[in-house]
Amino acid sequence: MESILDLFRLDGQVAIVTGSGRGIGAATAIAYADAGADVVISARTVAQLEETAEKVRARGRRALIVPCDVLDAEQRQNLVEKTVDEFGRLDILVNNAGGWPPKPTLDTTEKEFESCFRFNVTTAFAMTRLAVPVMARTAGAGAIVNISSVAGRFNARGFAAYGTAKSALSFLTRTLAQDFAPKVRVNGIAVGSILTEALSNFMNDDLERQMLAKTPMRRLGRVEDISACALYLASPAASYVTGEIYGVNGGLTGIQVEMPLADI
Ligand SMILES: NC(=O)c1ccc[n+]([C@@H]2O[C@H](COP(=O)([O-])OP(=O)(O)OC[C@H]3O[C@@H](n4cnc5c(N)ncnc54)[C@H](OP(=O)(O)O)[C@@H]3O)[C@@H](O)[C@H]2O)c1
Numbered sequence: 001m002e003s004i005l006d007l008f009r010l011d012g013q014v015a016i017v018t019g020s021g022r023g024i025g026a027a028t029a030i031a032y033a034d035a036g037a038d039v040v041i042s043a044r045t046v047a048q049l050e051e052t053a054e055k056v057r058a059r060g061r062r063a064l065i066v067p068c069d070v071l072d073a074e075q076r077q078n079l080v081e082k083t084v085d086e087f088g089r090l091d092i093l094v095n096n097a098g099g100w101p102p103k104p105t106l107d108t109t110e111k112e113f114e115s116c117f118r119f120n121v122t123t124a125f126a127m128t129r130l131a132v133p134v135m136a137r138t139a140g141a142g143a144i145v146n147i148s149s150v151a152g153r154f155n156a157r158g159f160a161a162y163g164t165a166k167s168a169l170s171f172l173t174r175t176l177a178q179d180f181a182p183k184v185r186v187n188g189i190a191v192g193s194i195l196t197e198a199l200s201n202f203m204n205d206d207l208e209r210q211m212l213a214k215t216p217m218r219r220l221g222r223v224e225d226i227s228a229c230a231l232y233l234a235s236p237a238a239s240y241v242t243g244e245i246y247g248v249n250g251g252l253t254g255i256q257v258e259m260p261l262a263d264i
Pocket residue numbers: 018019020021022023024025042043044045046048068069070071096097098099100147148149150191192193194195196197198199
């Protein structure tokens with residue numbers, strides 16, 4: 001090894017990043033291209049996929065666009081198949097598509113609770129089941145990065161659906177790491193508040209002040225804060241790391257958003 005930075009390279013590797021049309025997924029796809037990987041760009045809105053793919057290609061890497069709603073089994077299967085058809089291998093999977101707004105528990109229906117679980121947990125489980133045998137067969141090894149949340153680490157009002165789902169995703173991550181070692185490493189990131197479209201949808205000045213007051217690092221996160229960690233976890237630099245959930249959240253010790261007590 002000439003330099004420690006060589007361990008952060010992904011030359012010759014192929015990565016699938018779900019939800020990579022914008023936000024954390026797009027930044028992760030671009031980071032992987034910077035590190036030398038070819039990237040499969042995937043989400044539902046094709047125009048956004050094209051924007052991310054353009055940035056990957058501008059870095060001299062190949063980008064394959066495969067539109068995929070992760071909630072659809074056939075589309076998930078197609079995503080993995082198209083990857084292998086095009087590149088002949090799969091090394092990295094980032095289960096990034098996910099999310100759910102906080103909502104008072106008594107207003108959250110059973111159907112919403114289950115949909116949130118399916119979106120954040122079942123889809124990552126299903127993508128992993130598809131990807132792991134392909135990684136082992138085509139690359140002999142692999143790395144999976146699951147995008148979890150501080151909401152799965154700390155208990156807070158209004159997070160029964162999302163917090164439970166992300167907590168399950170973090171638990172699933174640690175469990176799958178046991179299943180698939182030593183060939184495939186599985187890690188996660190407990191993401192804090194990152195200014196993406198998902199967050200700006202309900203952000204205002206008052207809420208931002210409230211959130212910063214509870215954030216030791218005194219700023220909201222940037223997508224690169226997460227993609228830098230996602231690069232580390234996918235790269236040979238983390239070849240001895242599996243079953244870990246890394247916090248990238250400005251030092252939070254709780255959820256920044258205060259929801260009201262239930263009116264019971
Ligand atoms: N931003 C935060 O503060 C924060 C905090 C903690 C955790 N996270 C987690 O980080 C991940 C990414 O969030 P983000 O903030 O980057 O969100 P975002 O900016 O809204 O981007 C979400 C991406 O996922 C895609 N997507 C949505 N539904 C999908 C589906 N059914 N199938 C496939 N792709 C889908 C979206 O594209 P289409 O709509 O076109 O499909 C988009 O490309 C999520 O798992 C979220 O829970 C975010």
